[in-house]
Amino acid sequence: MSELATASTAATVATPASAAPGRLRRFVDSDVLWSFWHSPVAVVAAIVVTVIVVCAAAASWIAPHDPFDLASLSLLDASNPPAWLDGGNWSYPLGTDNQGRDVLSAILYGTRLSLVVGVSAVVLALLLGVTLGLIAGWRGGVVDTIIMRVADVQLSFPAILIALLIDGVARSVLPRDVQAEIALYVLIAAIALSAWVQYARTVRGSTLVERNKEYIQAARVIGVHPAKIVLGHLLPNVLGPVLVIATINLALAILTEATLSFLGVGLPPTEPSLGTLIRVGNDYLLSGDWWISIFPGIVLALLILSVNLLGDWLRDALNPKLR
Amino acid sequence: MTASEALLRVERLRIEVPTRRGILVAVDDVSFAILPGEVLGVVGESGAGKSLTGAAVIGLLEPPLRIAGGQILLDGRRIDNLPYEAMRRIRGKEIGAIFQDPLTSLNPLYTIGRQLVETIRTHLDLGSAASHERALSLLREVGISGAEQRIDHYPHQFSGGMRQRVVIALALAANPRLIIADEPTTALDVSIQAQIIALLKRLGREHGTAIMLVTHDMGVIAETADHVAVMYAGRIVEIGPVRTIIAEPRHPYTVGLMQSIPRIGGRRERLRQIDGMMPRLNAIPAGCPYHPRCPEAFDRCLRERPDLLAAPGSEAACWLYDRVPAEADRAAHG
């Protein structure tokens, strides 16, 4: 290292002496976290979601009864109202359904199932959509046109319809005995396939913008392999909006699953999700046993609302222009 | 220059921005005056606060930035504390603005004729035919040929230099007495720059319009301005007539700045450079903000912040020019 260089430039720029903080410190200090603590809505929503998720995850341990164990059901306890009403009893805090299943336990297991389906569908849609979006944006030309036209066609159908379609096709194609086992996977695939388009479009748009930026050009000039450029440079820089979409999509996925189950084409009744519970309870709503569908309904609404609110907050917090 | 003569007076202007880490001072104790028909150049590097000062004068400071002290007087009347509606009427009618990027200053969806007429009718009481006539005459005045046809064109149909002329026409539409021009030629090619500079000077002379020209380009200032204020870290460090400041700068920052400007002619040796960088708003040094980079700094500079002091030919905020002879002596020989 030459004398010349040190002499001429050594004192020219003074950078702060402190060492650069690690990742965790940066996150803790970041504006995003600060905006979180200062947004009561976000904090409440986060608490609600956390509580629901934790309870659902711990369902096997905290549920008072196992609603799927047919042997433990007793028809004598069927159609009990919630504990604080006449005829209720605290061993079934939220009441029982027409078969004697404890509503609270059913909600816990059902929420777990809804969450599993919702999160898996979102992850799958994300992987598919981001990949296709990156390819379309980077390659351009014919590849881009094909992918985007497929996306456009799909967008002209409502998501539910697409999920129904895929589900219906699966049912007719697959033999009966296999259906019940893989119903879960078909459902997840159906929801994912109905949702990938948003990710693809957003990522493609961002890719088109970032592709012309000079840091990408610099990587090309250096001679970095295109795959490395896309995965190492482009991907991290286009993921921002994807996170927001994913959060909001989660709510939609759970709702879609609930809708499909409600319509009877989702999960089989032996593994009820929140949607199935609501459907089953619907039949008894007018006969006065309201608790069977109202409580699952409330939990579903709370979950979706909280996830949506979190998504809204995240979008605003990550938007540099609003800061 | 008495208080009654100056068209615009800015007195001890202070602009702050509250952040979650505390209040930052972006512009600190800035004072200057502009006479009718005069061009004042405000020059400084990025972060010096010159654009914010211009924005404050015209009332376009974006919150959370706010004026936290001092006053701005137009013709003796305070304008910094006016309610929104009152300021809106002054803006355009008495103060016009030209910003850097002509592409974003014009609405791409409307013809320039429509934008001109809209501005004219907002501020002047003219009927639609009279406004149209005035728009045409403005376009001709800024040098757009074929005004009758081009008045119905959209901004994207004009080139960069032409667009900037349209923006100037818009700024002049209601005959303002003061124009704030923020980097009006930076986005333009060199040969077009010259045309725009000449246009601004001519208009200033013919209409008696005062111009506050904010820029980082000393060359543009040299060609256009009568007086110049040099800003550094939110303060004016030197102010005076343009010829004097360029030929014989007094403040060490101005000296360093003039030396680092590459010039054509003369030996092509290493450029003199100023080491270091302008301090960030949250790290402005105590005492004179320039002292860490100043080759002439002595101990008073680290402790006390200098106000603008009389120096030969201009005013400079530098302890080298303090009237106390002993100190100045020590500084000169120390």
Added chain:
Amino acid sequence: MAEPAPLLEVRGLKRYFDASPSAFERLFRGGSRLWVKALDGISLAIQRGETFSLVGESGCGKSTAARCIVGLYPPSAGAIVFDGIDVGALRSRRALALVQRRMQMIFQDPYASLDPRWRVRNIIAEPLTTHGVVTDKAELRTRVGDLLQQVGLSAADGDKYPHEFSGGQRQRISIARALAARPEFLICDEPTSALDVSVQAQILNLMKDLQRQFGLTYLFISHNLAVIYQISDRVGVMYLGRLVEVAAADRLFRRPCHPYTRLLLETIPRLDPQGERDPVAGEVPNPIDPPPGCAFHPRCPFANDRCRQERPELIEAEGTLVACHAVEEGRLPVEPRAA
């Protein structure tokens, strides 16, 4: 003794962009293909160790030329020869990589030329890892630290992210990255145009020092004539995709030949203006539809009929290369500028 072979030679380089309406539209509404002639045939040779600058206003094609030479755009026509290797004829990635390692680029926008999500040390190390120059992690760290110090930053800065630095500092990081794999040839696309004047002085001085230290050859692109004056050995003036004059720097500034060069030198704002100037009217024409013959003739006070029809080629005139009929015909007096 024969002159040494140039490090970079460009012959008849053209780059046209397709601005035609889509095939669909052309089918139904007629109309032909439109081409933006960003580069309309330029030829130059750069010797090892020199600083060659391309200067011109927006739309003249200098940035396009830089990008074609470094390989970001494929040329529409013409040849690029680097150290005797015809770059356009290379087919394999490996052969191309060998050239890429020796030729690097510094970009204009310090805010867009560094990946905002990468740490500085990884940004600078990228050329080293891509070309397999250094594989040992410890050695990599040392190399990166050295490079940071050579450009005036400190080794600890490697742990930070680009947004923690100012424009000038980012440009230093870009320079460190460009120099990492020890290239011979550096293309600098307006490296100081986005920087403040005092920072510009620091960066220009740094680049000069590094050139001396490492024996680099620079192709320097700028629209700022004063900067060109400071840093160049030879200068090429471009207008509307063509080279109109090529000369040694001090000659160009003392005795500009081409009318456009004279116009440029006349119109730059001077710090000591000699009275009122009357700037030449007109603007750079649209590159989709350039004027026939000499591209500058609509704005040229010396244009004659030949200028309107025939495109001038670069000819040798008193130590300069000029593309001008008026100079060729002796109509244009060549007098030195009052500096």
